[in-house]
Amino acid sequence: MKYLIAGLGNIGDEYANTRHNIGFDVVQQLAAEQNVKFKIDRLAYHTFFTHKGRQFHLIMPTTYMNLSGKAVKYWMNELKLPKENVLIVLDDLALPLGTLRMKGKGSDAGHNGLKNIAQELGGADYPRLKFGIGNDFHKGKQINFVLGKFNDQEHHVLQPKIKKAIEMILGFGTIGIERTMNFYNE
Numbered sequence: 001m002k003y004l005i006a007g008l009g010n011i012g013d014e015y016a017n018t019r020h021n022i023g024f025d026v027v028q029q030l031a032a033e034q035n036v037k038f039k040i041d042r043l044a045y046h047t048f049f050t051h052k053g054r055q056f057h058l059i060m061p062t063t064y065m066n067l068s069g070k071a072v073k074y075w076m077n078e079l080k081l082p083k084e085n086v087l088i089v090l091d092d093l094a095l096p097l098g099t100l101r102m103k104g105k106g107s108d109a110g111h112n113g114l115k116n117i118a119q120e121l122g123g124a125d126y127p128r129l130k131f132g133i134g135n136d137f138h139k140g141k142q143i144n145f146v147l148g149k150f151n152d153q154e155h156h157v158l159q160p161k162i163k164k165a166i167e168m169i170l171g172f173g174t175i176g177i178e179r180t181m182n183f184y185n186e
Contacts, residue, residue, distance in 0.1 A: 002055045003173045004081055005030070006044075006072050008090040008113045010064050019133040020065060020146045023089040025158075026131065026165045027058045033166065042078070043071035054173045068113040069120030076121070083121060087172050088128040089165065090114065093146070095132025097154060098161040102129045102168055102181045127177055129168055131161070 007027030015021050031038060031047050036058075038045035044059035057079055061071035068088075076086055084104075090113055095101060105125040108114035118124040137145035150158060164184065171180035 001053070001173070002057065002079055002081060002085065004057045004059065004072070004075055004079055004086045005169055005172075006059050006061065006068070006075070006086065006088050008065060008068050008088060009060060011060075011062050015147065017149050018147050019150060020091055022091045022131045022133060022158075024060050026089050026129075026162055026169070027060060029162050030056075030166045030169060031058055043074050046075070051170055052174050056169070056173055066112045067116055069116035069118070072117050073120040083126040084177075086126050087169060088114070088117060088126065089169070090128060090130060091133045091146070092130035093133060093135045093142070095130055095134075097132055097134035098157040099132035099186050100129065100161060100165055100168060101132075101185050102127065102172065102177065104177055104181075127172065129165060129172075131165060 005027060007023035009015065009021030009024030034049040036047045036049045038047045038060065043063055044061045046057065046059050048055055048057040057075065059071060059075050061068045063070050072086065090111060094109060104127050107124060108118055168180055168184045171184065
């Protein structure tokens with residue numbers, strides 16, 4: 001069994017450790033824990049590891065957030081995977097900081113990365129793991145907030161939640177999405 005885990009974010013130093021890049025942060029931490037390194041490949045940084053007999057392929061698209069679907073579609077086809085074996089890890093403004101929610105499908109809720117993935121895959125019926133980044137910003141300042149870096153207080157919340165997100169990703173591939181959602185969703 002193979003799975004594709006796509007952490008969403010934007011490449012480049014100016015985007016590193018920003019709220020919008022939490023998907024990158026989660027898959028990078030997972031790769032570090034599995035002692036594997038990312039290499040630049042077609043449309044993404046890619047690596048893989050085996051856990052409990054399952055192969056987990058991790059990607060961080062190099063297409064920037066708004067064109068994430070191109071990379072996801074390419075790697076899905078390359079690995080010959082159905083949509084249900086793909087998990088998108090992304091930030092979510094609608095969830096309080098650190099809240100984790102896995103879903104089997106859903107709307108893009110205004111997230112341009114999800115919108116592009118739905119366009120490329122022909123629908124929004126693919127699993128996703130939403131990582132809450134909160135919405136503590138003034139009207140008209142959403143872009144600054146999303147592209148801003150986490151503050152020290154937020155970092156204390158993040159580390160244990162990134163660990164939990166990694167457990168959820170491994171659960172997705174080993175015990176399935178339904179059991180993972182029942183066990184972990186907040």
